[in-house]
Amino acid sequence: MEQTLTYKSIDNTVLDTLTPPQRSYWVLVALLFAGILLGAGCWTYQILVGIGVGGQNNPVFWGTYLINFVFWVGIAHSGTLISAILHLFRAGWRNPIARAAETMTVFAVCTAGLFPFIHLGRVWMVYYMLPVPNQRTLWPNFQSPLMFDVVAISTYLTVSSLFWYTGMLPDLATIRDRSHGLRHKIFKVISLGWTGEWEIWRHYTRGYLFFAALATPLVISVHSVVSWDFALSVIPGWHTTIFAPYFVAGAIHSGLAMVLTLMIPLRIIFKYEAIITTHVLESVAKTIVFTGLIVGFAYATEIFIAWYSHNPVEVESFRWRAFGDYALEYWIMVTCNTIVPLLLLFKKVRTNIRILFVISLLVNVGMWYERFVIIVGSVAHDFLPHAWGLYAPSLVEFGIMIGAFCLFFFLFVLFVKHMPSVSMTEMKETLQEGESHAG
Amino acid sequence: MPADTVSIMGIFSSEQRAALAIDGLRETPWIIEQVYSPIPSHAIEHALEPPKSRVGWFTLAGGIIGFFTGFFLAAFTSLRWSLIVGGKPVVALVPFFIVGFEFTILFAVLGNVLGLISQARLPRFETPAHYDERFSGDRFGVLACCSEDEQDELTRFFETNGAEIKTNDV
Numbered sequence: 001m002e003q004t005l006t007y008k009s010i011d012n013t014v015l016d017t018l019t020p021p022q023r024s025y026w027v028l029v030a031l032l033f034a035g036i037l038l039g040a041g042c043w044t045y046q047i048l049v050g051i052g053v054g055g056q057n058n059p060v061f062w063g064t065y066l067i068n069f070v071f072w073v074g075i076a077h078s079g080t081l082i083s084a085i086l087h088l089f090r091a092g093w094r095n096p097i098a099r100a101a102e103t104m105t106v107f108a109v110c111t112a113g114l115f116p117f118i119h120l121g122r123v124w125m126v127y128y129m130l131p132v133p134n135q136r137t138l139w140p141n142f143q144s145p146l147m148f149d150v151v152a153i154s155t156y157l158t159v160s161s162l163f164w165y166t167g168m169l170p171d172l173a174t175i176r177d178r179s180h181g182l183r184h185k186i187f188k189v190i191s192l193g194w195t196g197e198w199e200i201w202r203h204y205t206r207g208y209l210f211f212a213a214l215a216t217p218l219v220i221s222v223h224s225v226v227s228w229d230f231a232l233s234v235i236p237g238w239h240t241t242i243f244a245p246y247f248v249a250g251a252i253h254s255g256l257a258m259v260l261t262l263m264i265p266l267r268i269i270f271k272y273e274a275i276i277t278t279h280v281l282e283s284v285a286k287t288i289v290f291t292g293l294i295v296g297f298a299y300a301t302e303i304f305i306a307w308y309s310h311n312p313v314e315v316e317s318f319r320w321r322a323f324g325d326y327a328l329e330y331w332i333m334v335t336c337n338t339i340v341p342l343l344l345l346f347k348k349v350r351t352n353i354r355i356l357f358v359i360s361l362l363v364n365v366g367m368w369y370e371r372f373v374i375i376v377g378s379v380a381h382d383f384l385p386h387a388w389g390l391y392a393p394s395l396v397e398f399g400i401m402i403g404a405f406c407l408f409f410f411l412f413v414l415f416v417k418h419m420p421s422v423s424m425t426e427m428k429e430t431l432q433e434g435e436s437h438a439g
Numbered sequence: 440m441p442a443d444t445v446s447i448m449g450i451f452s453s454e455q456r457a458a459l460a461i462d463g464l465r466e467t468p469w470i471i472e473q474v475y476s477p478i479p480s481h482a483i484e485h486a487l488e489p490p491k492s493r494v495g496w497f498t499l500a501g502g503i504i505g506f507f508t509g510f511f512l513a514a515f516t517s518l519r520w521s522l523i524v525g526g527k528p529v530v531a532l533v534p535f536f537i538v539g540f541e542f543t544i545l546f547a548v549l550g551n552v553l554g555l556i557s558q559a560r561l562p563r564f565e566t567p568a569h570y571d572e573r574f575s576g577d578r579f580g581v582l583a584c585c586s587e588d589e590q591d592e593l594t595r596f597f598e599t600n601g602a603e604i605k606t607n608d609v
Contacts, residue, residue: 006577007477007576007577008576008577011576011577131512131516137519137520138520139516139517139519139520140516141517141524142512142513142516142517142534142535142538143517143524143525143527143531143534143535147538148534148537148538148541151509151538151541151542152541154545155541155542155544155545158545158548158549159544159545159548162548162552163548166552166555170477170575173575174477174575174576176575177572177573177574177575177576178572178576188564189564192556192561192562192563193561193562193563193564193565193566194561194575195475195563195566195567195570195574195575196475196476196477196574196575197473197474197475198473198474198475198476198483198487198489199473199559199560200559200561201476201479202484202489202492202559203492203494203554203555203558203559204479204555204559205479205492206491206492206494206495207492207494207498207551207552207554207555210494210495210498210547210551211548211551214498214544214547214548214551217540217544218541218544221537221540221541221544225537225541425477425478428477428478429478429479
């Protein structure tokens with residue numbers, strides 16, 4: 001890979017993606033914006049009429065809003081894995097996809113962060129979650145995992161946004177130095193006057209290392225905290241100590257699949273073949289096999305522990321998951337998350353871009369259903385048989401879900417056409433030193 | 440800088456050549472004023488042997504402040520409504536440690552950013568006169584100053600090391 005690239009060719013390839021877009025681009029942006037309007041319209045309708053327009057009702061009060069919240073937080077995690085954890089491990093293959101993965105993280109957390117607001121119903125009561133002084137000295141309960149979540153997600157959004165922006169500074173300067181007029185002025189401001197002086201690099205490399213070192217425990221803590229929203233309750237299927245590592249592995253599994261879903265079209269559209277090579281995609285695919293095996297192990301452990309515990313409620317909960325009303329969803333989850341990724345063990349599959357893309361979509365579908373099975377499947381069938389019930393999302397929930405997906409892709413599509421979607425600086429770092437980049 | 444000195448910029452096409460020039464310059468009385476690079480080059484770092492950045496102290500301070508802020512915020516708000524919830528003590532160490540942990544990361548990162556922008560003196564809205572736009576692309580710059588009568592010698596030194604010359608009279 002490195003031998004065919006030069007500093008100049010990296011800059012040219014990335015800067016070519018920032019040329020004025022074609023009409024088809026704006027059509028796509030308009031379609032995604034229409035999807036956002038649909039979601040916003042459904043949410044407005046829910047605010048005006050009441051939370052009852054969603055399908056959540058006794059006994060399933062946590063439906064698609066929570067499923068989507070967990071799904072999008074999970075998607076975010078692999079961005080931090082790639083940008084922070086793999087940076088600490090000096091995995092060179094992460095460099096071409098690090099920027100897009102970080103971008104995915106930031107936009108996925110933004111999308112996820114909307115769902116607790118949507119699920120509140122009376123969204124104007126959101127300040128109850130904030131530790132603000134009030135006349136009744138009524139403060140948030142910090143012993144509750146839901147409050148851990150507020151703190152963790154806010155921290156995650158702040159940290160990943162700052163990490164993302166700091167990492168972009170050298171590239172913003174590259175764009176500033178090769179642009180004119182208004183674009184030059186904008187990039188002059190947002191690059192903070194970056195010059196590449198050694199004095200700046202000295203502090204930057206140190207700061208970046210600390211960013212990575214802090215983001216690593218953070219990313220593990222965030223999905224652990226999300227898992228405790230469930231695990232710290234007493235609901236069968238939720239009340240289990242395996243949840244934190246199980247959720248973290250699942251989050252990275254889904255996030256890596258989303259990286260492939262985004263990278264493969266981006267690679268074709270922006271002609272990034274020399275930068276995002278088959279080797280890079282293959283490395284992501286291998287990591288998906290690894291996370292898929294962890295997730296599969298977690299599924300098996302849950303069933304084993306339910307059987308081994310001799311707890312009739314626990315046994316019934318897992319029997320019902322596999323063979324009850326949501327059996328189809330359960331087996332979609334198992335197939336897409338653990339069996340389909342095993343195909344990536346074969347090099348021919350890993351190196352076939354189309355198959356890789358299809359597998360990434362299937363893993364995304366499987367991970368959405370995993371959250372459905374965990375969240376809905378547990379409360380729908382807990383302790384008391386007369387309290388059992390079923391759940392199906394309403395049209396309003398579908399509308400909001402479509403809106404959320406459109407919001408994520410809308411932000412991503414806008415970003416990749418206006419900002420550097422590949423880190424030019426990190427790509428240059430991976431090049432072999434020599435006359436090859438003399439330009 | 441004395442009034443009769445000149446600054447000469449050597450622009451290199453490779454980091455190794457820039458690093459060799461820096462090594463050579465450090466053995467002369469000429470002063471290296473600035474080094475520009477499109478990447479955080481290890482070769483240049485080894486040549487310059489810069490002191491360790493102090494950004495980490497800001498990060499550490501932020502982290503310590505963050506932990507105590509988070510923990511005591513949770514403890515304070517809990518004590519304001521002294522009610523036992525779920526059988527846990529009013530000041531519950533385990534859950535409040537989690538709040539403290541998240542605040543540690545948040546404040547450490549904020550400290551890190553503060554350290555970075557204060558130490559690197561960002562933002563700067565004007566680039567120096569001797570700055571070359573290729574420094575953000577594929578060129579490495581070494582700015583050195585010497586007395587006026589040594590100007591030719593320094594220029595020759597840079598040229599011998601494969602540099603393109605850019606002069607700035609001071």
